[in-house]
Amino acid sequence: MKLSTTTPPRLARGAAASTAWRPLLLGGILPCLALAPVVGLGGWALAGALAGWSALGGLGLATAFFLLGFACLRLVLAAPDSVQVAGAVGVFFLQVLGLLALVDLVGDMPMLATRPFALGGLVGALAWQAGQAYVVLRVRVPTYSGLRMPGDVA
Numbered sequence: 001m002k003l004s005t006t007t008p009p010r011l012a013r014g015a016a017a018s019t020a021w022r023p024l025l026l027g028g029i030l031p032c033l034a035l036a037p038v039v040g041l042g043g044w045a046l047a048g049a050l051a052g053w054s055a056l057g058g059l060g061l062a063t064a065f066f067l068l069g070f071a072c073l074r075l076v077l078a079a080p081d082s083v084q085v086a087g088a089v090g091v092f093f094l095q096v097l098g099l100l101a102l103v104d105l106v107g108d109m110p111m112l113a114t115r116p117f118a119l120g121g122l123v124g125a126l127a128w129q130a131g132q133a134y135v136v137l138r139v140r141v142p143t144y145s146g147l148r149m150p151g152d153v154a
Contacts, residue, residue, distance in 0.1 A: 027135030058120025
């Protein structure tokens, strides 16, 4: 068996990664949209209109928060390989700091029921993550299809 000494050309990063982004995006957004009526009506039924609107606000904020992080990670993965991990960690820390600032800001609003808001945000976060995990497990679209590991035999 002859081993090749040349490396195969890598797919363009945009071409390889673009096939995985759309299912991942839909896997995050669709569960959040599907749960919006459940969250809003559940909050309204349990504690009134303020709780329903607050729960919907929490769900919407969590969805927007994850959508922003998703867009930032697309930009990070378009960067050179040497800075991707640092960029992903940077996005994570900016998201955490942003979330802490939003919790501090939202916690003092008198026109918002904080417990339903937090529960709506939790439902949004769990729905986004579960939807993306489902997509990763079911779709099986490689992010980098041209990647060769050391020791691979062609």
